[in-house]
């Protein structure tokens with residue numbers, strides 16, 4: 001055997017050692033998270049076991065990381081660098097969780113329900129030159145987005161989840177706190193990345209919650225349009241139903257595609273349906289998917305080079321467990337519109353459709369005053385219903401011959417009729433629960 005062959009064999013063995021070590025670390029981390037997320041709060045035994053897994057994971061990562069890159073075959077070096085990079089984020093997540101659980105057991109930290117950003121979220125980092133100069137990409141070739149992704153899941157994601165959006169922030173009425181948080185997390189950093197490092201590192205997880213139909217989806221879309229970021233729009237319930245048994249691979253593919261397409265926003269609607277309780281009764285596959293989600297999320301949020309923002313939306317924030325709340329340090333309620341906002345949405349909806357001729361400002365103020373409890377989408381529906389009244393009055397014969405211009409304008413009496421049909425969709429108890437959650441863990 002000559003020297004060259006010995007060196008090559010040695011390098012291949014080192015490559016295997018790193019690969020297996022990192023996989024082992026990831027395996028332990030998954031087992032740790034699995035226990036941790038299912039039994040977090042009161043089961044001390046399980047906490048100890050979870051810590052044990054985290055510790056084993058950290059050790060395995062560390063030992064794999066020790067292998068010098070020069071000991072790896074040259075053609076594998078960039079792959080190994082990437083694996084190590086990812087593992088660093090996973091290791092950080094394991095260390096954070098290990099310390100947090102240990103402190104909890106020693107009684108050193110407040111209850112886990114009190115949300116604290118993970119240290120990794122706030123880790124001081126400086127912006128790399130590559131990041132600063134990364135161009136804003138709005139269109140990326142499909143093949144580039146699919147790099148390193150299982151084609152079966154990757155194609156499905158690109159077909160169904162990648163959303164082209166044209167909604168602008170000005171189309172979203174009210175929601176000022178949420179707009180500001182999203183501007184700070186996405187739009188400003190894109191304008192001047194160097195200002196948004198260290199303590200000003202943008203958050204990587206934002207939770208939007210509130211009664212249905214108040215702009216959670218609309219706002220996320222608007223932010224993606226204005227920041228020219230790729231927008232992946234997925235409903236968590238489709239992850240659990242549509243891709244039964246394959247949710248885990250889909251989640252993995254989704255994050256890899258977002259990474260390839262970054263800067264990117266992953267919008268997960270109904271996030272409660274994958275990330276609430278993790279009971280024993282749940283199918284194993286669904287549990288694996290959740291664990292994969294947590295791992296991918298941690299990987300994406302602690303890497304300083306990745307610009308992926310996850311926006312979660314839910315109507316039931318109070319059902320989310322601590323694990324998920326920790327990952328969304330900003331939690332903003334999009335509540336029901338107040339009188340001023342109701343006035344604005346009715347006015348703008350009518351104006352947008354050139355249907356405001358018969359409605360005076362006095363009428364608008366009246367309608368806004370009698371629609372307390374209506375959501376924004378209820379108000380849009382109210383306008384649609386009111387617009388139907390003049391048509392209903394026509395009778396069949398006139399209906400055939402009347403043109404758009406021949407139709408009488410919508411009047412306030414049409415709204416009065418519509419109000420008898422369109423009622424507020426938000427239930428009072430539900431709203432109160434959300435307000436209680438906001439007082440404890442969120443912001444308006």
Ligand SMILES: Nc1ncnc2c1ncn2[C@@H]1O[C@H](COP(=O)(O)OP(=O)(O)OP(=O)(O)O)[C@@H](O)[C@H]1O
Pocket residue numbers: 171172173174175211212213214215216217218219269313314315345376377378380
């Ligand atoms: N703040 C808003 N400004 C303008 N239009 C709004 C606003 N909120 C809701 N709408 C209207 O209601 C529709 C539904 O809103 P959207 O899908 O954003 O609600 P959501 O909060 O995501 O609801 P869900 O919880 O049901 O997913 C929008 O397409 C839009 O017509």
